Amino acid sequence: MKKIVLLFLSFLMISCGSNEPQPIKLNVDSCEFCKMTISNGKFGAELLTKKGRYYKFDDLSCMLLYAKENTNVQVQSFFVNDYAKDNTLIPAEQSFYLRGGALNSPMRGNFAAFASDKEQDNFQKQLDAKTLTWQQVFTLY
Amino acid sequence: MKKISFIVFLLFFSIGKATTIKVGANLPVKKIKQALALANDGDTILVHSGIYKEGTILINKKIYFIGKNFPVLDGQHKKEVVSINANDVVVKGFKVINSGHAALNDPCGIRVYDKNNVIIQGNILDNNFFGIYLQNSTNCIVKNNVIKAYGKAEQLIGNGIHCWKSNNLQIIGNKITGHRDGIYFEFVTQSVIWRNIANNNIRYGLHFMFSNDDAYITNVFKNNGAGVAVMFTKNVKMFNNYFEENWGDSAYGLLLKEISDSYIFNNRFARNTSGIYMEGTSRIKVEKNSFESNGWGMKIQASCMENEIVNNNFLKNTFDISTNGSLVLNTFNSNFWDKYEGYDLDKDGMGDVPYHPLSLFAVLTENTPSAMLLYRSFMITLLDKSEKVLPSITPDNFVDNKPLMKSLPL
Numbered sequence: 001m002k003k004i005v006l007l008f009l010s011f012l013m014i015s016c017g018s019n020e021p022q023p024i025k026l027n028v029d030s031c032e033f034c035k036m037t038i039s040n041g042k043f044g045a046e047l048l049t050k051k052g053r054y055y056k057f058d059d060l061s062c063m064l065l066y067a068k069e070n071t072n073v074q075v076q077s078f079f080v081n082d083y084a085k086d087n088t089l090i091p092a093e094q095s096f097y098l099r100g101g102a103l104n105s106p107m108r109g110n111f112a113a114f115a116s117d118k119e120q121d122n123f124q125k126q127l128d129a130k131t132l133t134w135q136q137v138f139t140l141y
Numbered sequence: 142m143k144k145i146s147f148i149v150f151l152l153f154f155s156i157g158k159a160t161t162i163k164v165g166a167n168l169p170v171k172k173i174k175q176a177l178a179l180a181n182d183g184d185t186i187l188v189h190s191g192i193y194k195e196g197t198i199l200i201n202k203k204i205y206f207i208g209k210n211f212p213v214l215d216g217q218h219k220k221e222v223v224s225i226n227a228n229d230v231v232v233k234g235f236k237v238i239n240s241g242h243a244a245l246n247d248p249c250g251i252r253v254y255d256k257n258n259v260i261i262q263g264n265i266l267d268n269n270f271f272g273i274y275l276q277n278s279t280n281c282i283v284k285n286n287v288i289k290a291y292g293k294a295e296q297l298i299g300n301g302i303h304c305w306k307s308n309n310l311q312i313i314g315n316k317i318t319g320h321r322d323g324i325y326f327e328f329v330t331q332s333v334i335w336r337n338i339a340n341n342n343i344r345y346g347l348h349f350m351f352s353n354d355d356a357y358i359t360n361v362f363k364n365n366g367a368g369v370a371v372m373f374t375k376n377v378k379m380f381n382n383y384f385e386e387n388w389g390d391s392a393y394g395l396l397l398k399e400i401s402d403s404y405i406f407n408n409r410f411a412r413n414t415s416g417i418y419m420e421g422t423s424r425i426k427v428e429k430n431s432f433e434s435n436g437w438g439m440k441i442q443a444s445c446m447e448n449e450i451v452n453n454n455f456l457k458n459t460f461d462i463s464t465n466g467s468l469v470l471n472t473f474n475s476n477f478w479d480k481y482e483g484y485d486l487d488k489d490g491m492g493d494v495p496y497h498p499l500s501l502f503a504v505l506t507e508n509t510p511s512a513m514l515l516y517r518s519f520m521i522t523l524l525d526k527s528e529k530v531l532p533s534i535t536p537d538n539f540v541d542n543k544p545l546m547k548s549l550p551l
Contacts, residue, residue, distance in 0.1 A: 027294040027366055029342050029389030037344050037367045037391055037418065039321055040297065068236055084296075100247065126245070 014058050021079040021089035022054045033062035041087025042112070045106040046079040060092075061109025064141040080130055083112035084119050093134050096120035101129030111137060148324070158183065173198055173214075180204050188235070189210045190386030201226045208234035211265060216240040222246040222269065231260045236374040237543050240269035243297050249274040250288075253281060261286065269300030272320060278307045283315060290319040291342045294366075300325040301342065304332070312337060322348040323354040323365065330354050339362075344389075345370050349377065357382065362394075368413060377403040384410045393418040394435065400425070407551065410435060416458070419445045428452055431551045437503075446470035454548045455479060455498070459516075463503040471540040473498065485546045496544040499535045503530035 011076070024044045030037050032055040038044050045063040047055040057063040058079055067075060078092035095113040098120060103110040112129065114120040124131060162176045162184060169182055170176045174195050176186045182203040190210035197220045200206060204227075213236045216222040220533035222237045232251060233463075253259050255277040262284045266272045272288040275281055283302055292298035297543070301317035302324045310332035316339075317323040323339025323346045334357035339346035346362030349355070349371040356378035362369050366386035371377055377400065384394035394413035394472035395405075400423040409428045410416035415437040417427070421444045430440035431454045438458040439450070443466025453476045456459040461478055475491070483492035502521055505512050513522050528535060 025294075028389075028391075030367070034371070034372070035391070035418070036370060039344050052192060 012137040031058040033066040040121040050074040060111040061108035098129035101127040187261040296463040326352040367392040462498040490544040
């Protein structure tokens with residue numbers, strides 16, 4: 001019985017629209033804010049609205065500027081590219097950030113996001129960049 | 142004996158004011174690095190044909206580095222191939238291949254580090270991550286190089302000619318294929334891009350970011366992923382260029398974003414999804430251009446103001462103009478529109494009835510792209526006609542008061 005309920009629930013979850021990111025198609029999708037074609041899978045970002053629509057961005061700074069400018073867009077969740085991987089989106093709120101140093105992002109936001117603080121530490125030395133939390137990143141714009 | 146001859150040899154080079162050191166498999170100096178160690182400022186290193194796999198060739202003296210019959214400098218997919226770290230260097234006639242790939246420090250075919258008066262001329266660059274990279278450089282010339290890479294959409298690749306924080310550059314007569322952006326300018330001022338051909342690059346043929354006071358003249362940008370982008374820039378002159386066959390949802394012949402005080406003159410936009418897309422642009426003059434067989438001739442977003450669109454030809458476009466708002470702060474004057482159906486009774490060459498280039502359907506599809514399905518249906522044609530007579534949805538000041546009766550000879 002439990003299993004059936006679980007199955008039913010999972011179906012319900014899927015049909016209601018998930019909270020999963022939609023992969024960015026490199027060199028095909030364009031940035032909602034700056035209109036540039038997204039070509040670097042290390043700096044991209046994605047916004048999911050409450051209505052289930054995805055907006056894609058080539059730079060975290062573009063997403064934040066877009067979110068602040070378009071207050072009528074109700075945000076369900078933010079996603080960012082994991083810098084340590086190739087074109088993999090991870091939830092933005094739980095990520096660890098670096099900014100500046102040797103980072104060179106398409107629109108000069110120069111943010112790198114990581115899934116763990118360990119990776120953040122490793123790259124911090126390599127990139128000579130400043131560590132940030134999501135709260136700090138979000139209040140920058 | 143051998144030792145003495147070598148010393149004499151060395152002496153010869155240190156006394157002579159400007160000498161030529163020849164490098165080749167059958168010559169005393171077999172390696173380029175050896176020749177570089179021997180050379181003094183002002184010397185010429187003449188490299189004979191052959192394959193040289195010497196890692197990064199660092200030029201830190203003022204020399205003429207000349208290749209004869211295109212000697213191959215092979216980076217073996219590991220490192221940067223040629224690094225120039227001196228003023229007044231000339232690199233000419235080499236075939237530079239296989240630089241390292243996708244590393245943090247952006248390995249290049251040929252890179253100039255913070256230097257002046259460097260000339261990179263007549264080289265072939267093949268399969269490098271970045272082709273030619275100028276950083277913090279002044280008065281440099283990049284001329285007649287053929288730059289080719291084999292980038293694919295899902296893979297990271299650098300730009301053909303990448304210029305960063307530089308000024309007074311001349312980029313002339315290069316051919317660039319298969320890179321991310323053909324030519325990329327970031328914080329580059331007072332520079333000219335002339336007679337280049339950029340085709341089949343993955344993203345843009347030419348890409349400007351934060352680069353003021355530049356000109357690009359007589360270039361061909363064909364079949365690139367998304368055309369040409371000029372962004373966050375002012376005072377750019379764009380003359381006599383061809384923007385062709387840039388197809389795709391986010392592809393434009395020319396994408397203008399946050400740009401002001403520029404002049405677009407005598408260009409040809411043919412067979413693009415959108416000829417020009419403008420957003421946040423102001424004080425731009427678009428004069429004597431030809432827009433032919435595009436999906437949209439021009440897409441002018443409501444955020445644009447004080448732009449002048451004068452004396453252009455709009456031929457065979459699905460939509461000549463489209464916009465996303467009702468605010469019109471741009472002027473149209475004396476253009477030729479092949480969709481114009483007015484008359485000219487006083488025979489002054491200008492139509493007597495103003496022309497509204499914005500069709501109702503262009504406005505509808507801007508808001509609801511899927512409405513495109515109904516294009517050329519009877520109802521839409523009827524609506525379009527009635528809208529022409531009594532504008533209700535389209536802004537009525539979106540108008541060319543003096544439409545030309547004949548197309549301009551451009």
